[in-house]
Each structure stands twice: as C-alpha cells, then as structure tokens.
Amino acid sequence: MYLFLKYIIQENMIRIAIVEDERDCQLSLAEYLGRFGNENDKKFDIALFDDGMDITENYESRWDIIFMDIKMKHMDGMTAARKIREYDKAVIIIFITTMAKFAIKGYEVDALDFVLKPLKYPQFVDKMKKALSSLSRISEHKYLLLPVEDRKERVSTEQIMFIEVKGHNLYIVTEQGTYTMRYSISKLEKELTGYHFIRCNNSYLINLKNVTGVEKDIVMINENRIPISRTRKKQFLESLSNYLVGGYR
Structure with a gap:
C-alpha cells in the first residue's frame, strides 16, 4: 500500500x-x-x-x-x-x-x-x-490519499494536527475532521521525514507546525493535550526548538 x-x-x-x-x-x-x-x-x-x-x-x-x-x-x-x-x-x-x-x-x-x-x-x-x-x-507540499467512505480524499500534510495509533488503525486528525485507516505509524513517520512530523510518545506523531504550546510533559495542539513520554522528551523538544528557530512557521 x-x-x-x-x-x-x-x-x-x-x-x-x-x-x-x-x-x-x-x-x-x-x-x-x-x-x-x-x-x-x-x-x-x-x-x-x-x-x-x-x-x-x-x-x-x-x-x-x-x-x-x-x-x-x-x-x-x-x-x-x-x-x-x-x-x-x-x-x-x-x-x-x-x-x-x-x-x-x-x-x-x-x-x-x-x-x-x-x-x-x-x-x-x-x-x-x-x-x-x-x-x-x-508540489512543495506533500499530500496523503485518505479514505472517505468509498473513495480517497487528497489532504495536505499541513492540514494534519497529529496522528494517533490504536491497535492497527491510524487516526489522522485535522481541523476538518478525523480520517481512519489501517497503516503502520512507523512507516508513516519515515515517509513524512522532512515535513516536520515527530513522535512525542509511541502512540502519537505530531505536526510541529500546529503545536500551540508545551506545558511540562504535555504538548498542546489547540484543545488537544497529548503526553510527552520521558524517553522521547529530549528529542521532541529539540526538534520543536529547531523548527521554531528555523522560522518555518
């Protein structure tokens, strides 16, 4: 796939x-x-x-x-x-x-x-x-083909706030709604290399563009509060800092 x-x-x-x-x-x-x-x-x-x-x-x-x-x-x-x-x-x-x-x-x-x-x-x-x-x-943006009922919808990676894995399903959350599909979060993380997505824990892949705040061990994306794991905290915060310093927003 x-x-x-x-x-x-x-x-x-x-x-x-x-x-x-x-x-x-x-x-x-x-x-x-x-x-x-x-x-x-x-x-x-x-x-x-x-x-x-x-x-x-x-x-x-x-x-x-x-x-x-x-x-x-x-x-x-x-x-x-x-x-x-x-x-x-x-x-x-x-x-x-x-x-x-x-x-x-x-x-x-x-x-x-x-x-x-x-x-x-x-x-x-x-x-x-x-x-x-x-x-x-x-073409400077990357697009995902995501399932909507019996068809696929083209969604820019910039619209994605975060991606959560539960079992074998990915829940791709955008401001417009959530898409569900069976796919590996590890594969998706690799395919999104260079587009400012990073894990904050084993279950969440975060779009740094849409981070609205960090509070202790929590990353905030609008009203969503997602835990940052101890093992991934250092890398996550460094990536977020580099992203902001780089002026990508």
Whole structure:
C-alpha cells in the first residue's frame, strides 16, 4: 500500500482530465496538450470525460489539472467543480466557456482561470504556463490519499494536527475532521521525514507546525493535550526548538 500521492512535477508526469461534451473541443485540447508537451518537454496522462457527471461519479483525487466545460447536458461544470472540491482542494481547475462572464463564478470553487471557445493555441499556452507555475508551488507540499467512505480524499500534510495509533488503525486528525485507516505509524513517520512530523510518545506523531504550546510533559495542539513520554522528551523538544528557530512557521 502506498499512502502518498507524489506530486507529478517530481514524477515528470502530469495527469490532466478534459471534461467537455463537444468532441471537437475535446480533441483540440488533447492536440494542444500534445503540442505543448513536445515544445516544453512535459509528459501528460490525459483522460476525456463527456460530462461533469462522468468525472464526479466515484471521483478519485488523482488529477493535477482539470479542464472543465461550464455548460454540459447532465451536470454543468460549476456543479461538478463544487462536488470535486468536497474531496480535492488541490487540483487545478480551468473552465472552458464561450463567454468570459460565465467564468466569474469560478472564484466560488477556487478555479485558476478559464479558456474561451473557440480555442486558440496561443491562449492555451498562456493558461498552461500559469497552471504549471501554480502546480510547481503546490508540489512543495506533500499530500496523503485518505479514505472517505468509498473513495480517497487528497489532504495536505499541513492540514494534519497529529496522528494517533490504536491497535492497527491510524487516526489522522485535522481541523476538518478525523480520517481512519489501517497503516503502520512507523512507516508513516519515515515517509513524512522532512515535513516536520515527530513522535512525542509511541502512540502519537505530531505536526510541529500546529503545536500551540508545551506545558511540562504535555504538548498542546489547540484543545488537544497529548503526553510527552520521558524517553522521547529530549528529542521532541529539540526538534520543536529547531523548527521554531528555523522560522518555518
């Protein structure tokens, strides 16, 4: 089981979904992506969807960029984008529209931009460069694919306050809620190396970014009070001090 979604900038493969009910527009975008990739030494994994309903049904947080038509027959692009944002805060959404005024609502779903029909390659290049720049900034963070009912949700490590192990289950606590999954805390600790997570005892892995205080043998994260074990106290406090001195917050 591989818990993390390594961002595609590092893998040199960018996963793009085109959600468009006009076949000509679909093919033009796919052609432009191929041309742009050849000109800029980028590799794209492209999938085509004919309607917003198609991409949102059993949605998986695997896409890096989604080109989304606003007007579609069964589920319009704005509705689809809202559903996607319930599970995926990181994916870049670019709307496709015939009129710029239709894209204004894109701010409601944190859309990056829009492209106007009929598609023109120079305009497309500008949008892709903007998307790749945004993607590069996002890639500085690490994301976990965490189970939510019958699907996976992409969650930034920065959102995690702490992780607790009970038996064979991990409880990953964020301000938005708690995710539960079967996984090894030792493996997770190793995979989070470099992202400022450290154990304060055998059962808790703490995100130093979200520590709000330390009181004797207790680390505080908002209203949560977590014990610091005697054997781990020295290392934990040194790591917290180095983190604060380093100015990461």
